[in-house]
Amino acid sequence: MIEDTPRVAKEFHVGARGDRYALTRDLKTGQPYVLHRPGEDVPEVQLDLGSFLVLFRGQERDDLLHLIASLLPDDESAVEAHADPVRPARFMARWLPNRQD
Template sequence: MIEQASRIAREFHVGADGDRWALMRDVRTGQPYISHRPGNDAPEVELDLGSFLVLFTGEEREKLLRLIASLLPDADARGNAGERPGGARPLPFVSRWLPNR
């Protein structure tokens, strides 16, 4: 985990070209956001979490969703309270963007 004066980060993806992606939280406001550091000398880019989830569909997004899921307790930690009758597991999280009508 990376800690700086005004933010906390968990890196979730490093690309083949050196790009680095991290889930960040501003410790003053508590707001989450995504930080992207390109592998070249380009400046760091910050995106709000919602925009990242809507705009990105690749490996970076999948790894972020895995990171978010890893922050939640699993069924064993809850005493199997998350199991459903018949041993069925809940469906995985799927994000959808619905346009205004």
């Protein structure tokens, strides 16, 4: 049952008819997903991020992209402070040239 899963959420869109969308992370697995609550008496729907971005084309999608962009540093000094913020997964390192792990 979705309601019993420990999670953190950040609401990013409320529709004209009261449906709500939240970027959510499962605290047990760490996986992000979109939680859609169509209404008060309707069960919530859980969508993985890729499916949501492919299936939705309206303001909901734009609001999610805006939220994701707001989570990233917006100036070069913040990026430079973290010299190498993105590192390849260890299992992929063997396919990348000149990487020593």
